[in-house]
Amino acid sequence: MARNQERLTFPPLGQPGDPLLEVRDLHTSFRTTRGTVQAVDGVSLSVASGRTLGVVGESGSGKTVLSRSIMGLLPPRDVVRSGTVEFAGHDLTTLPPEQLRQVWGAELSMIFQDPMTALNPVKRIGVQITESIRLHQGLSKKDAMASAVALLHQVGIPSPEDRVRWYPFQLSGGMRQRVMIAIALACSPRLVMADEPTTGLDVTIQAQILDLLSSLQKERNMAMILVTHDLGVVANRADEIAVMYAGRIVERAPTKKLFANTHMPYTRALMDSIPRLSDPSGTRLTAIGGRPPDLINPPAGCRFAPRCSYAQDKCHQSEPPLRSTGEPGDHLFACWYPLSGSATVPVTLKEPPSAGSPTPSNPATPPKDPS
Amino acid sequence: MTIAADQPSEVDDVVLRVDQLVVEFVNGKKRVQAVSGVSFEVRAGETLGLVGESGCGKSTTGRALIQVQPATSGSIEYRGVALNKLSAKELRRVRTKVQMIFQDPISSLNPRRRVKDIVAEPLVIWNQGSKEEQAERVRTMMEKVGIDPDVAGDRRPREFSGGQCQRISIARALMADPELLICDEPVSALDVSVQAQILNLLADLKAQFGLTMVFIAHDLAVVKNVSDRIAVMYLGKLVEISPADDLYDYAAHPYTEALLTAIPEPDPEAGGHHVPLQGELPSPLNPPSGCRFRTRCPYAQDVCAEVEPPLQEVGPGHQVACHFPRPKASAAH
Numbered sequence: 001m002a003r004n005q006e007r008l009t010f011p012p013l014g015q016p017g018d019p020l021l022e023v024r025d026l027h028t029s030f031r032t033t034r035g036t037v038q039a040v041d042g043v044s045l046s047v048a049s050g051r052t053l054g055v056v057g058e059s060g061s062g063k064t065v066l067s068r069s070i071m072g073l074l075p076p077r078d079v080v081r082s083g084t085v086e087f088a089g090h091d092l093t094t095l096p097p098e099q100l101r102q103v104w105g106a107e108l109s110m111i112f113q114d115p116m117t118a119l120n121p122v123k124r125i126g127v128q129i130t131e132s133i134r135l136h137q138g139l140s141k142k143d144a145m146a147s148a149v150a151l152l153h154q155v156g157i158p159s160p161e162d163r164v165r166w167y168p169f170q171l172s173g174g175m176r177q178r179v180m181i182a183i184a185l186a187c188s189p190r191l192v193m194a195d196e197p198t199t200g201l202d203v204t205i206q207a208q209i210l211d212l213l214s215s216l217q218k219e220r221n222m223a224m225i226l227v228t229h230d231l232g233v234v235a236n237r238a239d240e241i242a243v244m245y246a247g248r249i250v251e252r253a254p255t256k257k258l259f260a261n262t263h264m265p266y267t268r269a270l271m272d273s274i275p276r277l278s279d280p281s282g283t284r285l286t287a288i289g290g291r292p293p294d295l296i297n298p299p300a301g302c303r304f305a306p307r308c309s310y311a312q313d314k315c316h317q318s319e320p321p322l323r324s325t326g327e328p329g330d331h332l333f334a335c336w337y338p339l340s341g342s343a344t345v346p347v348t349l350k351e352p353p354s355a356g357s358p359t360p361s362n363p364a365t366p367p368k369d370p371s
Numbered sequence: 372m373t374i375a376a377d378q379p380s381e382v383d384d385v386v387l388r389v390d391q392l393v394v395e396f397v398n399g400k401k402r403v404q405a406v407s408g409v410s411f412e413v414r415a416g417e418t419l420g421l422v423g424e425s426g427c428g429k430s431t432t433g434r435a436l437i438q439v440q441p442a443t444s445g446s447i448e449y450r451g452v453a454l455n456k457l458s459a460k461e462l463r464r465v466r467t468k469v470q471m472i473f474q475d476p477i478s479s480l481n482p483r484r485r486v487k488d489i490v491a492e493p494l495v496i497w498n499q500g501s502k503e504e505q506a507e508r509v510r511t512m513m514e515k516v517g518i519d520p521d522v523a524g525d526r527r528p529r530e531f532s533g534g535q536c537q538r539i540s541i542a543r544a545l546m547a548d549p550e551l552l553i554c555d556e557p558v559s560a561l562d563v564s565v566q567a568q569i570l571n572l573l574a575d576l577k578a579q580f581g582l583t584m585v586f587i588a589h590d591l592a593v594v595k596n597v598s599d600r601i602a603v604m605y606l607g608k609l610v611e612i613s614p615a616d617d618l619y620d621y622a623a624h625p626y627t628e629a630l631l632t633a634i635p636e637p638d639p640e641a642g643g644h645h646v647p648l649q650g651e652l653p654s655p656l657n658p659p660s661g662c663r664f665r666t667r668c669p670y671a672q673d674v675c676a677e678v679e680p681p682l683q684e685v686g687p688g689h690q691v692a693c694h695f696p697r698p699k700a701s702a703a704h
Contacts, residue, residue: 058562059532158650172651200560202589204648206635211647229562231648232635250695256639271568274637275596281615283596284574287567291532 008095008102013190013221016050021191026083028062028069034294040063041135042083043245047191050221051082052214054234054255056270057244060292064113066244066272067193070225071110088190105132109184113129113196115176119168124163125152125179129186136187140141151182155212174205178212185216191223198233210237231270235259243267246293246303249322253331263333265324266304302336310337386551386583387413387436392445394431403655405431407607408445413551418577418584420598420615422591422630426652430474433555433587437469438462449551456574467497470549474535474556480528486539487513487524493547508546515579516542516572534565538572545580552577553585558593570597591627592634597618600688603627606655606663609682613689621699623691626664662694670695 014020028040039062054296057063068074070085072092085092087108092100109132112118120128128142129151140145152160155178167175177197186194194213198206199221209235216236217224226234234241235255242252243264251264262268272286290307299306305315314336325331375489394406413419413568421429424523434440436447449469455639468553473479480489487509488515494505513520516538537557544552545632554573558566574597577584594601595615603611603624611624622628629648649665653659659666665675674694 011665058564069538174651203591203633203635204424204630205651207635207647209634229564230635232637235635236641237636250445259637259639270564271637273564275567275570275592275618276637277595277631277634279596281595281598285567285571285596287571288564289568300421336557 006099008090008099010090010107010190014049016048016221018049019087021045021047021225022086023070023086024084024086026066026069027081028065029080030076031078031080032296035328037295038247038298039295040069041295043244043247043249045242045249045252047223047225049190049223050217051240052217052224052226052234052238054238054241055225055227055244056229056231056234056241058229058270058292060295061244062247062295063244064195066112067195067225067227071104071108071193073110102136105184105189106136106187107189108191109187109189109193111177111180111184111192111194111197113199116168116175118180119176121168124165127170129164129179129183132183133186146366147186148182151186151323152179154216155179155185156181157182157206160274173201174209177201177205177209177264181209181213181216182273182347185220185222188220189222191225192217193225193227195227196228196229196256197250199229206233213237230274231267243270246298248294248303248334249332250304250335252322253333254329257329257331261325261331263331264304264335265308265310265339268339304333310339312337375495384414385667386415386450387585388446388448389432390446390448392435392447393398394428394435394440395443398656401656404607404658405655406435407658408550409607409609410445411609411612413583413585415583416581417599418586419598420594420601421522421585421587421604422589422594422601423604424561424589424652426606427604428654428655429587429589429604430555432604433471433553433585436553436585437466438470439471467493467547468549469551469553470544470547471553471555472537472540472544472557474587475560476533476540477528478555479540480536480543481650482528485525485527486518486531487520488527489528490542490546491545497547504637510567512540512542512546515576516545517568518542532565533561534568537561541569541576545576548580549582551583551585554586555587556589557586559588559590573597590634591618591630594621606658608663609692610664611689611691611693612682613686613691617689621686621689621697623685623689623696624664624693625668625670625697628697660688662692 023045025041026043027201030037030039043066045053053122055063055066069081072093081093092103119161126145126148129148133139133144133147148164152163157163157175157178165287188203198209201209210233226238228234238255240254242249243266245266251258256265275285288307293303301317302315302320305311320334320336322332322334325333326359390410392406392409393404396403396405396561409432421432423429431440441476442455449465452465454462454465468663490512491505491509494500494508510520513523518538558569561569576582586594586597598615601613601615601618602609603626605626611627622631633648648667653666661677662675662680665671680692680694682692685691685696
């Protein structure tokens with residue numbers, strides 16, 4: 001840390017529900033040899049103290065780039081970022097790297113998807129946990145190690161006194177993810193970004209890790225952004241859910257509202273693609289045909305239109321804005337012909353990936369005219 | 372389709388019979404049993420799901436079925452032929468009938484070869500047909516798995532997403548016209564939306580080619596969707612085997628119950644009723660005495676540490692290895 005840099009000051013930790021993170025019109029693009037990839041295209045969101053926001057989307061929807069872009073973790077070379085990220089009174093997009101380092105780990109930390117590659121394979125886990133404690137809190141080696149042991153105990157690792165001397169390869173995937181959580185929470189951050197924290201883990205371990213995160217979050221009044229491709233993971237854990245598609249938020253609502261009154265056909269399709277235990281074996285799943293579009297050259301109009309069975313001419317021509325349902329509770333969606341009501345009308349999406357020109361089909365429900 | 376177990380199954384009906392399969396790995400002086408005496412049958416046209424946590428031996432079992440991993444003892448019979456007794460040459464021939472698709476779709480394809488060559492490989496190896504006939508069969512198969520042969524044929528695997536690579540792997544596995552397809556976690560590296568596409572594709576191809584399948588995964592919801600019967604494994608042992616729909620109505624083994632409740636329900640109103648499974652799988656180097664699940668079992672009693680529970684019938688075609696199987700009523704959700 002540069003000595004001559006002034007220290008950032010942060011307001012005292014707010015009550016649950018106080019504003020903490022406010023992202024406004026964030027754009028992030030990568031310059032590549034093929035052209036500019038607009039990975040995040042005008043995303044606005046907010047997270048309050050102690051609350052959880054779920055960010056859901058398929059691979060390639062820009063959700064991981066979004067979380068890294070909020071953190072300011074992307075390399076400056078060939079990356080263009082605009083918009084503001086206001087976090088506890090500071091705009092992270094304008095902070096110099098020295099000051100950002102005072103934020104990372106201490107106030108804002110991240111749990112990465114793959115705990116094997118995110119941990120340093122040649123350093124003992126104790127050293128990796130104490131690194132940020134010693135940097136931010138200036139503890140002695142001995143005191144820092146004592147708090148590392150306490151942290152490992154908190155994240156449910158048995159005999160933590162011995163395990164601090166272990167290397168990552170000696171731990172199972174679930175244990176490594178617990179170590180990642182211990183590192184992320186070491187300095188009691190206000191906000192933790194969890195990018196697919198349970199992808200690649202068994203369902204049993206996934207349940208353990210998610211339970212652990214929720215209980216630690218409550219204990220510490222910590223806010224969380226939980227990034228995942230599985231709506232099932234966030235259904236019971238997020239206060240609010242933002243669904244991303246092709247770099248944009250296409251629906252955002254409090255969790256219960258989103259499930260009870262889904263407006264965007266894409267959100268509905270994501271829900272329907274999850275195999276349900278209550279369905280008899282052999283039940284055909286409702287798959288979303290095709291893939292998310294190429295972000296170098298996104299389709300005109302609604303970006304989901306080529307895969308949407310409700311798409312009409314208008315959807316292919318003009319892009320629907322993100323607008324409010326008008327009900328209380330801040331339910332936003334971006335669709336010209338929103339689904340009305342709940343799960344009663346199943347969406348039948350195109351099965352074969354329709355390459356090239358999509359054929360508009362008639363919607364199953366009479367569309368509401370968006371006027 | 373579910374085949375009732377009380378019906379005497381005909382010999383012709385059984386495609387695969389696994390009896391007391393043991394697979395050991397030697398680690399220095401220590402021996403690790405990854406699979407400790409597993410027996411099951413797979414009947415023609417059915418899909419058997421094999422489910423359990425990482426390290427339970429389900430993938431090792433799958434690999435032993437096609438003898439990628441040699442069995443230490445026990446027998447694996449495909450259509451009455453003991454695979455673990457065959458010579459390398461004979462085994463090669465049988466493998467055209469028993470094919471496998473793997474978990475990581477990208478690393479299971481050779482990155483330097485073109486997609487059409489990857490798919491054509493089984494035909495080239497067995498020298499089936501002329502070059503033109505081979506090319507034609509490759510095209511047909513690629514269309515069947517939903518990959519456009521004109522666009523994709525000359526490309527290499529890195530240009531494709533995980534879901535598309537899995538489609539290519541499936542095409543390759545089906546080229547040799549197998550009867551039995553072993554799928555080792557084919558969808559666990561994929562997004563839920565792509566997972567649904569691949570599961571539907573497998574169901575279609577199964578019907579079209581009359582395949583028999585062994586489907587290995589850790590997510591019971593996925594396994595239940597594709598399987599006729601489900602076998603649950605824990606630390607190298609089979610703990611429960613049952614028709615798929617029965618297992619959801621009545622999970623007799625506490626471990627199966629835990630696996631079922633661990634699945635996140637995509638419904639915000641459903642929250643909070645699950646009993647999480649404590650801890651992780653014990654080391655197979657030193658498995659617990661008696662019932663291997665007892666160290667994590669909320670219902671374990673003294674006898675569980677002393678006597679290993681045998682598989683016993685609790686319903687038609689439904690067997691469980693537990694001293695205290697769950698009562699039927701409490702298993703209902």
